[in-house]
Amino acid sequence: MNVRITGTGSFIPSEIETNEDFHQHQFLNEDGSPFKQNTDIIIKKFKSITGIRERRYAKQHHNASDLAFFAAEKAIADANINPEELDYIIFAHNFGDVKHNTIQSDILPSLASRVKHSLRIKNPKCVAYDILFGCPGWAEGVIQANAFIKAGIAKKCLVIGGETLSRVVDKYDRDSMIYSDGAGATIIEASNDEGGIITHETATFTYDEAYYLYFGKSNNQELCKDTRYIKMFGRKIYEFALTNVPLAMKACLDKSNIDIKDLKKIFIHQANEKMDEAIVERFYKLYNQEMPEGIMPMNIHKFGNSSVATIPTLFDMVSKGEVENQNIQKGDIIMFASVGAGMNINAIVYKY
Template sequence: MSVAITGTGSYIPQILVPNKAFEENQFLNSDGSVIPHSNTVIIEKFKAITGINERRYAKKEFNTSDLAFLAAQNAIEDANINAEDLDYIIFAHNFGDISFGMTQGNTLPSLATRVKNHLQIKNPKCVAYDILFGCPGWIEGVIQAFAFIKSGIAKKCLVIGAETLSRVVDPHDRDSMIYSDGAGACIVEAKEGAGEILAHNSATYANEEAYYLFHGSSYHQEIPDDLKYIK
């Protein structure tokens, strides 16, 4: 039995944010001191290192689960399946739904459950759950879907990766230019004669690397410490 990705979908937000949009930001070092370079130099160096010239942000009325729903719809249509036949909805994210202007994430109910609700799936045997797995969360979701299908527990799974990271960036941190919003989804199912997922590997390095990314305070010392941002 082969396990294949039979459909894909995405949602790219409409708000285009070019690098020049950051020209008026006050970028600071982690200790709150001013970076001794102009924003023009900072932005040019950022582009040279990352290759990033622009990014997309979600409209204020959209949440992470909304972007995911739109991507999921496209994946289901691309795979030409009935959403009621899904056995699992696996949603990889890190911050949940974050209302515009806020930094606190909302993860109850799970975002996978919210997507299932948006899709109007009535089948209670379609199990919806979230995974928090950092940057490669979608890949880990595909690995789990693969395992479910190979073991006979499932036949069709929807795997989603989505974020609205624009809402958890510190405007005083130059690394904020890295992050953006969007959603991608795929259908993983048992399918004879299809191209197959041939191999996979996962690892967690939790010694020196454990806090390479974390939830921390703003670099601006006048912003309250209880407001946390991606670092």
């Protein structure tokens, strides 16, 4: 028995926020002092490092669970299954539902329960729960679904990654330009067909790294100090990722006994264009290989960093021919890899 992705779906919000829209922002240092460079220079440097030109924000009346529901409907239709057959709904997010112009996260009931409700699933044996695992949450949800199916306690699972990061950013922090909203969903099934999940690898680093991403106060010292926003130590994360993610990817590939030359695509968390390229380059150098051209699809330029949603949305788009000069064929060996808050890392080797 194999465990395969039989359906994919994504929801990309229609509201576009371009880099030019940030020209009126007043970016401040952590101590509240203004930057020496003007906003135009800050934005140009940001684009050269991250590759992000624009990002998507959810409509005011949509929350993360709504985006997830839209993506889930598409994945269920793509897999051509009856939602009542689902054994698990696993929803990876980090901040719950944060309504527009509010500061409080709402995770009661769980977002997975909300999606199940929206899908109008009556079956009580369809278990719905959330996981908080940083940006690697969707991949970890897939790993959990794989374990349930391999153990014989599930046959069909819906795994979702969804987030509305635009609701938890500090507009006075230049890092706010990174984040975006979106949702991706996948149906994971037991199958007698060839292909599916081959190996996986997960690690959590907390001794020094636990708070590289954290909730902190605004850079604007005049705002309420008790209101928290997503914050990060960017340089520490960059160095951590370049050291540890290639090693996790190698450990995962080595367990599969597949030659790196047979790897057709790497779907890596869309965090930062330069960082992602450096990670994959270092991964290939561990095998004394050069990074092949086109191995790493990217959509961060248009959609920004939507955390848990980046890999499933990118995978959905590539599998449906919606990313220029990128495609995957039946039988291709691909890899999913991610890094994020925790600090967590995971990777999956998969035969498409």
